Amino acid sequence: MIPARPPRATTRHRDGLIHAYVVDSGAFGTLEPAAVFRPQAGDEVVGSAVRPDLERVVYTTRNRVVCLTRAGDLVWASAFEPHSDVRYGHQPAGALSLDGRTVWVYRPDAMAGRGSADQWVVYDAESGVVLARRELETVGHGAWHQVHPVDGSIYLDIGEGQDDEEEWFRHHLVDLRTGTLAGELVVEATDPYAPEFLGDGSWLTNGPAGHPVRAARPNGALRVRP
Template sequence: MSARARLCATVPALMPTSQAGPPDIAGLLGHRMLVQRSDDEIVAQALDDAFAARPGGRVSFPAPWPRLYGTWEVAPDASVAVFAGVHAVRAVEPTGATRWEVRHGCWSGACRETHESYGEYADRRDHRYPDGGSVGFSADGRLVWAHIRAPLPEGGPSPDTADEWLVLDAEDGRVLARVSAEAAAVGSLHLAHPTDPHQMGLSIGEGQDGAPLRWGRWDGATVDVDYVEGDLCLLSVSPSGERLMTVAHDQDSLAVRDSHGAVVDGSEWDAGAVVPRHPDAPPGDDEEMLVCWDWAGGFVDERTLIVSTAESDEEWGRGRHWLVDTMATRGLVQVTYPSPVSWQPTALGNGAWWTPSESRDALQVWELHTPDD
């Protein structure tokens, strides 16, 4: 059994991929934008409901440091971009003006300096490959959640704290709340609750050491954090915000969880047990056919996941994508495409998902084919 995908839009990249990182479709339904980062700037293009560029909806933000020195996110209304760098979190307006900056400990190895600018370490070999944190805007754009390396200039809650999780006022950068992330990150990713601006997810990567998952709730004064047990990568939040999609750090288990981290009954799938043998794999012992979930995919809608096994499939042939109905028992359904697709899918939550084009110079947006199409 398979499900047919239909191409509903092709969205060209904003910059040549030889000069910039890959493009991405960001934002919630009704506020979609195509975003892309080069060393010099972030460019954001507002998209309509058909994923076409909105006239006059293009804006750029000058970058304070090269793209390999941190992560970034554009506000939902594209009024400001926030850069999470090696030594600071900085909000930048389209004019290039700094709206605010929060300095913190250095993400580079054993460095214990509190840098005042990127220029202090730009040419230092020991800062060439830093670890890093991330930032995420709340659904309404009024808060910025920031995962940083401790301490702040004014000190920290404990000398043993490696990483902190901050809630910042998006307008002026005031620290509204702070809490230990209880991690020592190599990198991280924020995923916002799509309707409640006071909730945020944080997926932390510690390299081979693990993958802590945190879910935070800010009550206007303090942050209450669920430190979810296990090494789990948070990949998607459902449109309601009530369910989370995770893949285990070792990529063997896919699960749907509630926002406290508990697995929803019957919503956990072991890759080795449910993924069928690749059709191009040679005959042999199935125990040697290792298969794993990709760290990719998400909620196509409230009940359906798009997932993939492209990483382990590539040894035998083209990577496969799957639909999972989380409220049924029919198992995986393989997705078939009218033409070959490249690498892994990213869900959009409104019945659609996207994949990069083979040349990486565009994003292809897909939805399920129906008999009336």
């Protein structure tokens, strides 16, 4: 028997805090935070991921990755060496594996002035010990991790900038069985990075108060529950 997957959790950063939300299968409309984490003093958070049980959060700053308990106790921290004084243009990003045993961190080291190439580093989620490290052939500003909901494989999407070109974006539905386009998906978003697609036909966007809003489009019609 295949065990049921835990509910998906997502985070938002607001007022210096990390707000964690649980995306239950039947929850639509504006989501309310299920837990709030306070970063360590002086840390400017640029990315975060939370365990589905909301007992641990992992966040990145421009110079380190940190793991805290729900009570705010430090579990471990790992600095990105050498320290970078470059304030803009690089945002390290992290993600937890499907089983929660490892933390995957993308380091945009080239833009941070730490070398000529970026790094992808895997940490033990309990101890912070580095398990693997890969030098990448990229010079990126940031990245997004995609965790496969079934086999747990992790994919990395790196953003290397647009050389001052005007950005535009559209979203399309794709039939996973055939790979054919099934129509355009209209999502109200102010930038191409705002929608967070959950892989079940629904997605998150940011509401006016900073909380995520979940919507879906079943049978060709947009659905949003208040």
